[in-house]
Amino acid sequence: MKLYDYFYSSAAFRTRIALNLKGLEYEQIPVNLRTGQQSQSDYKAQNPQGLVPALSVAEGTLGQSLAIIEWLEETYPEIPLLPKAPWDKARVRAMAYTIACDIHPLNNLRVLNYLKDDLEVTEQQKTEWYHHWIGKGFDALEQQVEAAPFCFGDKPTLADVCLIPQIKNAMRFEMDLSPYPKLRSIWEHCMTLDAFVRAMPENQETAG
Amino acid sequence: MKLYDYFYSSAAFRTRIALNLKGLEYEQIPVNLRTGQQSQSDYKAQNPQGLVPALSVAEGTLGQSLAIIEWLEETYPEIPLLPKAPWDKARVRAMAYTIACDIHPLNNLRVLNYLKDDLEVTEQQKTEWYHHWIGKGFDALEQQVEAAPFCFGDKPTLADVCLIPQIKNAMRFEMDLSPYPKLRSIWEHCMTLDAFVRAMPENQETAG
Missing domain, CATH: 3.40.30.10 (Glutaredoxin)
Incomplete structure (x- = not known):
């Protein structure tokens, strides 16, 4: 593979x-x-x-x-990364899509480059854009997730698989995460697990 | 429901x-x-x-x-809206996500409003933004889909369910669809089917 x-x-x-x-x-x-x-x-x-x-x-x-x-x-x-019961599975997928469809696509590199190069927005406008869409999504997620250890239930799911990279990204862009205690507690728990830590950007051989 | x-x-x-x-x-x-x-x-x-x-x-x-x-x-x-075989299912989902994660989130109403109200871009810049992201996605999709009748196989799938609203939206924003003969042929076929036609925006009671 x-x-x-x-x-x-x-x-x-x-x-x-x-x-x-x-x-x-x-x-x-x-x-x-x-x-x-x-x-x-x-x-x-x-x-x-x-x-x-x-x-x-x-x-x-x-x-x-x-x-x-x-x-x-x-x-x-x-x-498994999805719960068995269809409704539980749907709830996990909805959290994952909140990140994958409504936060991340607005804030990835190609979009930030377009804002900077084609729309010639200022650095501050770019940061505000970034924080705006993260905030919209995280406000909703903070209500949807359970508390730690994970977004849903006591095992990591597709929701955590999407959340952790989004939080990492938010930290990189200096987003204030204090309004999101539940999201932060999930982050802290996942950071104790090898599968998440090994996947972190800075732990890739090509990081630089 | x-x-x-x-x-x-x-x-x-x-x-x-x-x-x-x-x-x-x-x-x-x-x-x-x-x-x-x-x-x-x-x-x-x-x-x-x-x-x-x-x-x-x-x-x-x-x-x-x-x-x-x-x-x-x-x-x-x-x-079913997904094929049975896992790899076929994955291909259909990938097409659906190309639309749902990489085109639509950049072009929906809340984003266009932000561009206009917060970033104060011109009408032309907004249109260029819109066409840019549709073009990126449709260029890839035109290679990924099969020909008519549908995106994948001879029955409608999740990929068509996502594609038809995106084409409708593109038409509304006067996107040139001539580079996408396969996507257009799928549109034309779906427009002969009651399930798609009944779902069209203009056929909703509240349309106005």
Whole structure:
């Protein structure tokens, strides 16, 4: 199993956590987003969307972190990342999508670059934009999650797999997390677990 | 089953298509995004994120269109919206997420309002922004989808459920769709099907 990866990408970070939680081995192939490697033709032949992550397995190459994780969930169900009961599963997915559909897409590198380069917004406007969308999503999540140890129940789920990279990202952009005690307690608990820690950007070989 | 709905919302539109394809009855409760009804406390008590759609059933109220549709898929599997084979399912989900995570979140009403009101971009800049993100996503999708009749295989799937509202939205913003013959052929086929047509914004009672 090969993971096309970039150490700082939150979506790649999610996939690393899921692979680690499931105890799966994978080879990391770095795709440097800062130098535009994701837009080069050899990578786009693998993943037409030109984004990371992508997972390459016997069946082919798959993009989209959540599609990868749902496929892992179905193919390697021994350590599940979704609860069994349909309504519980739906609640976990709703939390994951709050992050993956309503926070992260607005704040990733390509969007921040567009704001800076094409719309020529100031550094402060860019920071306000960033904090605005994180705030909207985290306000809702703080109400949706259970307390520690995890977003839902006593085992890590897809919701934690999405939340931890988003919190990491928020810290990097100096977001004030004091209004989110429940989210912070989940972060603190996950930071005691090897599967999360090993997936952290700074713990990737290519980090620099 | 009650659907908190707004006729113009692409995410609500997805949910209407899925409910129709599965032949399920539902009561529509309009939440007017133009007048800010989604941010009022009685609605946010149901859905803390303050977005539409939300589905209210015996188990509770669930937000996030994709979480709703996955729950419907599991609870009412008779007419499936995902293929059975895990890799096929993953490919369909990846197409759906390309729309739901990488196009739609950048172009929905709250974001366009932020660009206009907070960043004070010009009308032209707003249109360019809109077309830019649609173009990025549709360029990839045009390579990922099969030809007509549908995005994948000979039955409508979650990918079509996401694609049709996104194309409708693109048409509304006068996006040039000529570079996307495969996407257009899927649109044309879906427009011959009652489940899609009945879900169209202009065919909702509250459209105006």
